[in-house]
Structures are given as C-alpha cells and as structure tokens.
Amino acid sequence: MPNFQTDAHGLLCGQSSYADKGFGDVIVRPPSEVPAGQVLRWASSVDINAVEYGDPGTGVWERVDDHRQTSLYTSDGLYTVGSEHKGQTYNGLGPVPAWLSVEAPPVAEPTLVQLQAMQLAQINAAFEQAAIELTSGYPEAERLTWPEQRTEALAWAADPTAPTPYLDGLAAARGISAQDMRQKTLDQARLFLQSSQQLVGTRQRLRDQVQVALTAQAVKAVVWPVSGGEA
Template sequence: MSHAIINAGGQIMQVALRLQPTHKVPPGGRIVRHAPPPHDPETQTCTAVEPVPSGQAAVQFLIQDKPDALETLRARKLREIDGAFSAAAEALLQGYPQAERLTWPIQQTEALGWAANNDNPTPYLDGLAAARGIAAEDMRARTLDAVQAWMGASQVLIGKRQALRDAAHLAQTKEGLAALVWPVTN
C-alpha cells in the first residue's frame, strides 16, 4: 500500500510505497494510507474526492485551481522563455569556439574605443591582424562590424526575453500564461 503526504491545502507533497523516518509531514498536513487520486503531476493538484480513511481521520484531497498551481505554471513558463531565448542566442554563436568567444569582450572594447577615437590603441586586434596576415585597419573595421551586428541582434533577443518574463510575472490566469510564446510578434 502506498502513502501520500499532503499539506494543509491539499497539495500532494510526496508519494511513497513505504514511509521512512526521513519523510516529513508539513504543519497541518497528513499522511494518507492510500494512493492519491488522479492528479496533475505538473501542479501536484487533484480534483475534489470523497474523504479517504487513513486509519486516523478522514482526509480530503482538495482543489483544482489552487493559487500555487498558477505559480507552478508561471515557473514552467519562465523556464520555457529562458530555454527559447538560449536556443535563439546559441544560434548566433554557432561556428565560434568557446575559446574565441572568451576574447570577445577584449575585441569589443578595443573596436568600440577605436570607433570613438581612431587614435585609441588596439593591441589585441593588431595582434589578430598580424596573425591573419591582414592590415590592422581592416581587422578593426571587421571587428567593429561584428560587434555592432552582435549588439543589434542580441538586444532584440534580450528585449523579447525580458518582455515575455515581465508579462509572465504579471499574468493572472493560466490562459494568460499560455498566450505567452516565443518569438514575440510586433
């Protein structure tokens, strides 16, 4: 026979075939000597059922639309948004090894500094140019183009992610959360 540990609000906290000393019952909660009724494994909530005898007292599994069920869906939606963002950002990074990406902050700093004042030194970019066998001026211009392209593409992705996360935090219904999808269409 299995056991279910439920909290005072009826949320199924844990299901176990055999109780162990490590199983903790939350304040106001109960251990039920019965398998829980059919429930949503994502939100861990179930529909109302007849009280289930536990040997001590009758316990009723509660509510379908619990407040924390919305919070569980919100957390799932935030993970979905972050996953979609990561996939889109990763597409921008394809073809560049991690070791090269580690140098991007140096390249960006030098390229933007050079764009602001052509007299600013660019020792790292100059070294890359020498290793590639191209003119330092050409390397600076190519790097500046790449930096500006990255900044344009990444700000769109980051802005979309932030807008969707803001909307997810403000959503008051399951339907409102479900309506939030990547990419945002403007």
C-alpha cells in the same frame, strides 16, 4: 505423496523437490487452476512451526487476490506495499483496503504563481538556446577574446587615433591590414550587439507579460517566438 512448499504468509511456492515433508510444507494437493491476479494460500489455524502443519484436516487452500505488483495509491500518491500510511499497512494480499486505490489521485493544478515560474523557466531556456546559436561555430578560447576585440573596435570607432594593439596583432597573423581588421571587428561587434539586444529585450518583455498575467490561459499564451528573438 508430493509436498508443497509455502512461505511465511502461507502462499504456495511450488512443489517440494524432497520426498520428506519439510518446514512449511503442505501435504494436501492445491487446486490446479488459479485465476489471473490471484495466488493460493494455505489457510490454517495451526502454527507453521507445528509438525502437523499442512496435514490433511488442518487447513484448506484458498484463492486470494494478489496486488503485490499492482500500482496502488493513497490520497498522497504512490504507495509502497508493506509500508505504513497513517497507521495502516497492506501487504498486497487480499482485497484492496478502502484507503488505497488502483487509480492515481488527480494531480493538483499548479497555482498561478507556480505556473508563472514554470512558464518563465521555459522562456529562459529558449533564450539560452537562442543565445548559444549566436556564438555557435566559434571555439571557446576565441570567444574569450571578444570583449577585448569589442572594446578596441568601439574605442577606434569613437577615436580613429585610439590604440588597438590586440586587433593589430590579429591583423598581422591573419594577413590583412590593421584598418580592415578594425572595421571587420567593429561590424561583427555591432551585429552581435544588435542581435543580442533583440534576444535580451524579447526575454524581458515576455517576463513582464508573464508576471502581469492574471489567468492560467494568459500565462500559457506567453511563449518564446518561433523566429527567435523577433516577435
């Protein structure tokens, strides 16, 4: 006669591979059909450590709901089977208690302040990406020299006699005249400042609009323009 193994909860684990009855084994053959979402459990008043546990007449097989793999929720959020929630626990077997649900609780709508912070974070991220695109294609080591180049170019624009030693060195290495190098650098510096001021000004304007918006709809309507820094 085959033996059927059960676990500490009395749940059927399968047929034993041993001829002799072992600890937690049930001699009574379990039902062959078990509906989806259920498991078989040996219901008995006999202690599992008793020798007669699982013998005919000491219990019955019962079908119980199995929610151990089901996503369950408390009013606070996702529930971990077996954990304690306000003094109550559920091991996933049997009917789902009233304090649990298979439906996730509704997500609370963010406050206006939270929504403003979220929208501003999106605007800042878009600004950062647009700023990166301004300098894309240039090695970092070269970008580190831009402040010096810009300072010399602007000084030269204000006073043609101002010394430009770094730009003069670049001109020599590049093979062009110092005059051309100064002018090219000045043109690039002015173009960069014009583009960056457009980006910075746009970000500040959108920030101001977000901060004074009084409704969620008004906050969500403030977005970084698709064209970049141009409104």
